[in-house]
Amino acid sequence: xxxxxxxxxxxxxxxxxxxxxxxxxxxxxxxxxxxxxxxxxxxxxxxxxxxxxxxxxxxxxxxxxxxxxxxxxxxxxxxxxxxxxxxxxxxxxxxxxxxxxxxxxxxxxxxxxxxxxxxxxxxxxxxxxxxxxxxxxxxxxxxxxxxxxxxxxxxxxxxxxxxxxxxxxxxxxxxxxxxxxxxxxxxxxxxxxxxxxxxxxxxxxxxxxxxxxxxxxxxxxxxxxxxxxxxxxxxxxxxxxxxxxxxxxxxxxxxxxxxxxxxxxxxxxxxxxxxxxxxxx
Amino acid sequence: xxxxxxxxxxxxxxxxxxxxxxxxxxxxxxxxxxxxxxxxxxxxxxxxxxxxxxxxxxxxxxxxxxxxxxxxxxxxxxxxxxxxxxxxxxxxxxxxxxxxxxxxxxxxxxxxxxxxxxxxxxxxxxxxxxxxxxxxxxxxxxxxxxxxxxxxxxxxxxxxxxxxxxxxxxxxxxxxxxxxxxxxxxxxxxxxxxxxxxxxxxxxxxxxxxxxxxxxxxxxxxxxxxxxxxxxxxxxxxxxxxxxxxxxxxxxxxxxxxxxxxxxxxxxxxxxxxxxxxxxx
Numbered sequence: 001x002x003x004x005x006x007x008x009x010x011x012x013x014x015x016x017x018x019x020x021x022x023x024x025x026x027x028x029x030x031x032x033x034x035x036x037x038x039x040x041x042x043x044x045x046x047x048x049x050x051x052x053x054x055x056x057x058x059x060x061x062x063x064x065x066x067x068x069x070x071x072x073x074x075x076x077x078x079x080x081x082x083x084x085x086x087x088x089x090x091x092x093x094x095x096x097x098x099x100x101x102x103x104x105x106x107x108x109x110x111x112x113x114x115x116x117x118x119x120x121x122x123x124x125x126x127x128x129x130x131x132x133x134x135x136x137x138x139x140x141x142x143x144x145x146x147x148x149x150x151x152x153x154x155x156x157x158x159x160x161x162x163x164x165x166x167x168x169x170x171x172x173x174x175x176x177x178x179x180x181x182x183x184x185x186x187x188x189x190x191x192x193x194x195x196x197x198x199x200x201x202x203x204x205x206x207x208x209x210x211x212x213x214x215x216x217x218x219x220x221x222x223x224x225x226x227x228x229x230x231x232x233x234x235x236x237x238x239x240x241x242x243x244x245x246x247x248x249x250x251x252x253x254x255x256x257x258x259x260x261x262x263x264x265x266x267x268x269x270x271x272x273x274x275x276x277x278x279x280x281x
Numbered sequence: 282x283x284x285x286x287x288x289x290x291x292x293x294x295x296x297x298x299x300x301x302x303x304x305x306x307x308x309x310x311x312x313x314x315x316x317x318x319x320x321x322x323x324x325x326x327x328x329x330x331x332x333x334x335x336x337x338x339x340x341x342x343x344x345x346x347x348x349x350x351x352x353x354x355x356x357x358x359x360x361x362x363x364x365x366x367x368x369x370x371x372x373x374x375x376x377x378x379x380x381x382x383x384x385x386x387x388x389x390x391x392x393x394x395x396x397x398x399x400x401x402x403x404x405x406x407x408x409x410x411x412x413x414x415x416x417x418x419x420x421x422x423x424x425x426x427x428x429x430x431x432x433x434x435x436x437x438x439x440x441x442x443x444x445x446x447x448x449x450x451x452x453x454x455x456x457x458x459x460x461x462x463x464x465x466x467x468x469x470x471x472x473x474x475x476x477x478x479x480x481x482x483x484x485x486x487x488x489x490x491x492x493x494x495x496x497x498x499x500x501x502x503x504x505x506x507x508x509x510x511x512x513x514x515x516x517x518x519x520x521x522x523x524x525x526x527x528x529x530x531x532x533x534x535x536x537x538x539x540x541x542x543x544x545x546x547x548x549x550x551x552x553x554x555x556x557x558x559x560x561x562x
Contacts (some may be wrong), residue, residue, distance in 0.1 A: 090526050119493045138489045168490055174540055178379040181481050183494030189470050190499055191554035192531040198553070200462050200527065204560040209420045212400045213464030217498045220469055224495075226551035233539055233547055244536045246481065248529065250473040255525045259516055266514055272479070273472035274552040277466035279485040280492050
């Protein structure tokens with residue numbers, strides 16, 4: 001049995017365990033700041049062992065999977081790498097990669113670490129949100145994989161494919177740039193839209209009645225965990241600010257066309273935005 | 282058999298017909314600017330009669346349902362009301378209500394008109410997008426209903442309820458104000474996000490790989506029809522501009538917090554946005 005320590009037993013870590021359960025080749029341990037979360041993960045069959053000491057858990061495991069806020073990954077990772085043995089692999093599932101890679105680039109055990117990012121998730125969080133099919137046909141981005149021991153990396157990637165992932169390789173900075181625009185900016189727009197509507201519409205009943213108009217899907221990401229997303233925004237600040245500025249510029253353009261009754265320009269703005277349907281069905 | 286003329290046989294008009302089909306009490310005629318659209322609607326069983334003359338269709342029908350761009354509704358409605366007989370009912374399913382109601386408020390046959398708005402739809406359009414379950418458990422907003430003959434209105438609403446709608450009554454201006462924030466603004470943010478990402482990411486493959494990060498749902502509405510949405514934006518311009526300004530202000534706030542590394546303020550911005558989960562499950 002391969003021993004996997006989940007540092008963070010929520011949506012991502014929990015789903016990883018549940019997806020591997022049918023193979024009967026893995027044993028899962030869990031570490032979490034909150035003991036109630038660990039208890040819940042145990043009840044849900046996500047973990048079989050609870051650790052209240054991180055080092056103890058790391059020493060127990062073959063693989064250590066970090067699915068916690070990105071700033072906490074950055075803080076804990078060097079200490080974990082300090083104590084890993086040659087056969088152990090540490091993988092982080094964080095949504096930013098640049099700062100994390102930078103933090104450990106000169107660590108003597110850097111080759112035992114694989115920076116990864118599963119492009120999968122829902123707006124829910126915690127062990128109760130985990131489900132085994134989350135990674136089916138989803139992309140797992142792996143960064144700087146030449147820096148990781150080949151045998152450790154290969155085995156991990158094979159297992160990842162077996163639960164539905166396809167692997168995409170990317171540089172850490174490239175990852176953060178793409179994610180800033182495609183993922184992080186979507187969260188910015190959702191949270192801002194939610195705040196705008198909540199400030200204006202005091203009657204929840206009206207929002208609920210009108211949510212079928214498309215609002216529900218546009219604002220869905222605003223239900224995401226602030227605990228996870230505040231650090232992502234801060235860790236990827238430079239690129240997200242660039243994305244926000246480009247976005248503000250687009251909204252302003254549409255505002256100006258509309259304000260000046262430029263129907264043709266409004267329509268061509270919408271036509272060009274609609275091109276996204278050629279990419280996403 | 283009650284005769285219903287669909288002026289516009291796309292997603293909304295088409296779904297209305299398909300939902301009523303099992304009752305076997307309705308005959309549907311269609312009018313459309315495009316004869317290919319009419320042919321398709323006939324093939325799909327949405328209509329049984331094609332009209333290439335609007336007046337002829339109106340004279341044939343008991344009910345006339347307008348599911349076309351809101352500026353076209355506004356232009357056609359007075360002429361239709363000019364020729365309706367006392368037993369006929371004209372209903373518009375447009376996404377704005379103020380300008381349409383204003384246009385016919387003094388029309389001698391105003392009492393044969395019911396302004397309505399089904400809060401239902403998908404990002405797809407045309408007869409091929411229509412399906413019978415679209416209105417299940419959805420809200421139908423009915424405006425100024427005291428201006429409509431009670432017997433005509435009551436019968437129409439009863440039938441609407443039978444296909445899944447629940448009725449919400451609202452003033453036309455009130456409707457446009459709520460919709461500006463909850464629906465129209467969602468479309469602004471989606472189209473702008475799509476344009477931002479398409480301008481930055483030239484490689485569609487990368488967008489597709491990362492779409493699972495939440496981007497797909499946030500940008501979904503950008504696939505909506507520019508032909509329908511340009512007139513909506515222009516007809517409800519005043520309130521949408523107000524909504525856009527409030528929204529720009531929220532995005533700018535988050536940008537400033539982030540730019541100044543104010544982690545607590547970023548987090549509380551996200552926490553307040555997340556309150557939307559108390560309203561929309």
